[in-house]
Amino acid sequence: MTAASGSQFRIRSGKYEARIASVGATLRVLRYEGRDLVVPFAADEVRPAYRGATLAPWPNRVVDGVYSAQEETFQLALNEPKRQHALHGLLAWQEFVCVRHSSNSVTLTSRVIPQTGYPWSIAVVVTYTLDAKGLTQEVKATNESDAVAPYGTATHPYVVAGSGALDTWTLELPASQVLEVTDDRLSPVALRDVGEYQPERFDYRSPRVIGANEIDHAYTGLPAGGVVVRVTDPSGTGVEVSWGDDCPWVQIHTADLAPEEGTTRLGLALEPMTCAPDAFNDANYEYDTGLVRLEPGATHEASWTIAAI
Numbered sequence: 001m002t003a004a005s006g007s008q009f010r011i012r013s014g015k016y017e018a019r020i021a022s023v024g025a026t027l028r029v030l031r032y033e034g035r036d037l038v039v040p041f042a043a044d045e046v047r048p049a050y051r052g053a054t055l056a057p058w059p060n061r062v063v064d065g066v067y068s069a070q071e072e073t074f075q076l077a078l079n080e081p082k083r084q085h086a087l088h089g090l091l092a093w094q095e096f097v098c099v100r101h102s103s104n105s106v107t108l109t110s111r112v113i114p115q116t117g118y119p120w121s122i123a124v125v126v127t128y129t130l131d132a133k134g135l136t137q138e139v140k141a142t143n144e145s146d147a148v149a150p151y152g153t154a155t156h157p158y159v160v161a162g163s164g165a166l167d168t169w170t171l172e173l174p175a176s177q178v179l180e181v182t183d184d185r186l187s188p189v190a191l192r193d194v195g196e197y198q199p200e201r202f203d204y205r206s207p208r209v210i211g212a213n214e215i216d217h218a219y220t221g222l223p224a225g226g227v228v229v230r231v232t233d234p235s236g237t238g239v240e241v242s243w244g245d246d247c248p249w250v251q252i253h254t255a256d257l258a259p260e261e262g263t264t265r266l267g268l269a270l271e272p273m274t275c276a277p278d279a280f281n282d283a284n285y286e287y288d289t290g291l292v293r294l295e296p297g298a299t300h301e302a303s304w305t306i307a308a309i
Contacts, residue, residue, distance in 0.1 A: 003043040006095060013104040013130035016308075019043070025096045025108045025126040027052035027157055030135055032308035037239050039158040039267035048263065050156045053092040054126050056141060057112050059154030060218065060251060060277040061085040063187050065117070067280035069150050076117035083185040086117070088156070091124060105129040111144075120149035122294070134307030141301075143294040151292040152275035153302055158255060158267030159241065161309075162233025166254060166265040167211055169238075172230040173204035175250065176221030179276065186216060188278050191287045194219075207232075210268075216253045218277050220287075230309060231268055238309035239270075246302040247272035248290045272304045 006022030019029040026047055029040040041048055065076035065086035076086035096108035105127065112122035121144040129136050143149045161169045178197060180189040194203040201213050207230070224245060232238030253269035275290035276282075282289040292300050 004046045009106040016130045022096045024053035024092045055088045056153040058152045059273045063278045120145040136305040138303040142299040149294045151294040154273040159239040160267045161231045162237040164233045170232045171204045172207035175219035178202045179218040214256045243272045243304035249273040
């Protein structure tokens with residue numbers, strides 16, 4: 001019988017071990033010397049929300065699930081009932097098929113099927129590779145349709161710095177801008193300078209303790225040529241996530257969930273993104289959302305690496 005999270009793939013390299021689940025091409029486990037670098041879950045457990053999932057053909061939210069492309073308006077299914085948005089794309093709960101598996105790497109493929117709210121065919125190939133530098137995930141998307149497709153991608157790991165509580169972890173985030181959102185629905189409002197807009201909550205350009213701050217916001221204004229975000233525990237252990245210019249945005253979420261579920265603030269969601277929240281409606285915003293307009297036959301690539309500190 002297939003596990004609830006799909007087929008399972010184990011990869012190893014040196015002191016690293018990862019386990020990938022086929023549903024959503026999900027990073028289920030990542031360990032270094034036996035220490036969890038991401039919040040894990042069991043193979044036969046329905047994946048908790050989007051923990052470790054690959055997000056495409058958009059990350060984050062499309063506000064109200066409505067957007068326009070090529071002079072036509074589309075309505076996506078609203079899969080975030082509380083806020084009434086279309087959340088995290090169309091592949092997070094879809095089965096991926098393994099096309100290559102070695103001791104330190106696995107490649108999985110799936111396809112965005114044309115549908116009422118998104119009438120484009122997008123072939124997606126996800127490769128996880130472990131080496132001495134950590135776990136690198138690469139996402140390649142090819143537009144198999146005959147029209148330009150709006151597109152974006154991201155990953156959704158909840159990183160774990162160490163045994164201490166999230167409130168004691170130190171965050172180093174070289175981002176100069178944060179996206180202000182509404183309190184109730186997290187809909188984009190405006191891009192703000194982290195040094196001027198609630199800096200005690202949002203400015204981590206110099207490493208400092210997260211404390212009781214609650215964050216579920218997208219950041220940009222990242223350094224060109226490469227980004228490294230570090231999260232460390234008072235004990236000295238930690239995690240760093242690095243990527244290049246293909247992801248000009250990153251979502252940070254302190255996982256403030258319902259306390260009664262026992263999962264609140266277990267890890268820090270650290271999500272490199274190729275585009276901003278609601279990028280499908282980029283004409284509504286004065287800033288560059290990073291929306292990819294994927295030409296017919298064209299392939300878009302993005303990657304990021306998670307490593308132990």
